[in-house]
Amino acid sequence: MKHIAILGHGVVGTGCARMLTENRERISALVGEDVSLKYILDIRDLPDSPWADRIVHDFAVILNDPEVSVIAEVIGGAHPAFDFAAAALKAGKHVVTSNKECVSRFGAELTGMAAANGVTYRFEASCGGGIPLIRPILSDLAANRIDGIDGILNGTTNYILTRMCRDGSSFEAALAEAQQKGYAERDPSADVEGIDARRKINILCGCATGVLHNDEDIPTEGIAAVRTADVTAAGLAGYAVKLLGRMTGGFLLVAPHLIPFDCPLSHTDGVFNAALLHGNFVGDVMLYGRGAGADATASAVVGDMVAALRGDSGCVTFAHGAALPDFGAFTCPRYLSVGAEDAAALLALVPGAKTIEPPVGEFACITPPLSEDAVRVLRQKVSLRAALRVREA
Ligand SMILES: NC(=O)c1ccc[n+]([C@@H]2O[C@H](COP(=O)([O-])OP(=O)(O)OC[C@H]3O[C@@H](n4cnc5c(N)ncnc54)[C@H](OP(=O)(O)O)[C@@H]3O)[C@@H](O)[C@H]2O)c1
Numbered sequence: 001m002k003h004i005a006i007l008g009h010g011v012v013g014t015g016c017a018r019m020l021t022e023n024r025e026r027i028s029a030l031v032g033e034d035v036s037l038k039y040i041l042d043i044r045d046l047p048d049s050p051w052a053d054r055i056v057h058d059f060a061v062i063l064n065d066p067e068v069s070v071i072a073e074v075i076g077g078a079h080p081a082f083d084f085a086a087a088a089l090k091a092g093k094h095v096v097t098s099n100k101e102c103v104s105r106f107g108a109e110l111t112g113m114a115a116a117n118g119v120t121y122r123f124e125a126s127c128g129g130g131i132p133l134i135r136p137i138l139s140d141l142a143a144n145r146i147d148g149i150d151g152i153l154n155g156t157t158n159y160i161l162t163r164m165c166r167d168g169s170s171f172e173a174a175l176a177e178a179q180q181k182g183y184a185e186r187d188p189s190a191d192v193e194g195i196d197a198r199r200k201i202n203i204l205c206g207c208a209t210g211v212l213h214n215d216e217d218i219p220t221e222g223i224a225a226v227r228t229a230d231v232t233a234a235g236l237a238g239y240a241v242k243l244l245g246r247m248t249g250g251f252l253l254v255a256p257h258l259i260p261f262d263c264p265l266s267h268t269d270g271v272f273n274a275a276l277l278h279g280n281f282v283g284d285v286m287l288y289g290r291g292a293g294a295d296a297t298a299s300a301v302v303g304d305m306v307a308a309l310r311g312d313s314g315c316v317t318f319a320h321g322a323a324l325p326d327f328g329a330f331t332c333p334r335y336l337s338v339g340a341e342d343a344a345a346l347l348a349l350v351p352g353a354k355t356i357e358p359p360v361g362e363f364a365c366i367t368p369p370l371s372e373d374a375v376r377v378l379r380q381k382v383s384l385r386a387a388l389r390v391r392e393a
Contacts, residue, residue, distance in 0.1 A: 130296030144279025
């Protein structure tokens with residue numbers, strides 16, 4: 001018999017408990033032994049839980065039980081999640097998690113502790129919910145040099161941008177609707193400001209390169225400043241606007257981008273997530289699915305439990321990253337919009353820009369590739385109303 005514990009009886013923890021219960025026979029067959037959920041740790045009592053008899057409030061009960069070999073940390077946040085995971089790894093227990101904050105911040109320490117103690121720290125659910133993203137990078141595509149990752153990694157922002165694009169909703173109205181439908185938190189700042197996507201692109205880049213960066217060093221722009229008029233103009237010109245986490249040409253960034261309709265990422269709508277990976281031999285690979293939700297996320301967490309119990313290989317031990325390259329040199333085409341009175345000045349400053357149908361009373365164009373530094377200089381010379389990056393197909 002293999003015994004498992006779940007830390008946190010929230011959305012993901014409940015999904016995991018349900019999957020372990022409903023699919024117990026299948027999971028046990030995969031592992032080759034009966035797999036049993038022994039404990040759920042939570043701070044609340046939860047007497048109505050179907051697993052009320054397994055709820056404990058003291059982590060030491062789980063840590064000191066030699067029967068527990070795998071712990072799922074699905075509490076979220078930095079502490080005590082890190083402390084519980086570290087103690088479990090040091091006690092020789094495998095840890096699996098959906099907690100991107102913990103992986104992004106402490107992944108180097110935690111994967112190092114796992115390796116030192118002969119166990120594993122797995123985190124498939126931390127990026128893209130139920131979409132297999134990490135295992136493909138670490139296993140199936142491992143022989144490639146992964147030189148590009150473009151991910152729609154946050155369902156809340158993708159839902160908001162999809163509503164703005166399809167129905168002309170304002171950012172505020174689309175956010176309120178996302179909150180009402182339970183897709184956005186009451187405090188949506190981590191999603192809207194790109195912080196959630198930043199943690200995820202850091203982890204995916206770490207899996208591709210073995211190096212995790214300090215996620216606060218990753219240039220990040222959220223979607224709050226994206227105007228419905230720009231999303232509409234982009235649509236008329238053949239682009240969707242999406243918040244992308246990107247690893248490209250040595251740079252890491254999170255920012256809203258125009259994506260041409262002939263790129264499959266542009267059709268990832270609503271709360272769905274997707275990542276387009278580029279390997280130097282395989283070429284483009286796109287993975288698509290549900291980036292959040294109890295069931296989809298449980299699928300990845302419980303998949304990691306099975307991998308840990310079976311002793312599957314293909315884990316990463318992260319190193320701490322060196323400084324990221326100077327972002328001023330990052331170059332891509334831009335969607336620029338200015339007041340109609342500034343059109344001639346803008347065209348004189350950006351030769352080769354292609355004029356598109358603008359927002360009312362404005363002038364808009366798609367430019368040839370411009371560096372971040374060049375756009376900064378441009379802002380000093382002309383008042384830009386929008387300056388969104390364009391991901392080339
Ligand atoms: N929800 C998703 O669809 C999803 C998808 C992918 C990844 N994730 C990640 O998965 C993690 C969990 O998310 P979630 O949505 O399941 O969060 P959640 O619903 O808030 O669940 C967390 C649970 O942990 C409990 N908890 C808080 N502090 C604790 C402590 N010290 N000891 C024991 N239990 C404690 C919470 O209790 P209280 O409610 O009383 O505070 C809550 O029941 C987060 O890192 C999140 O980013 C979530």
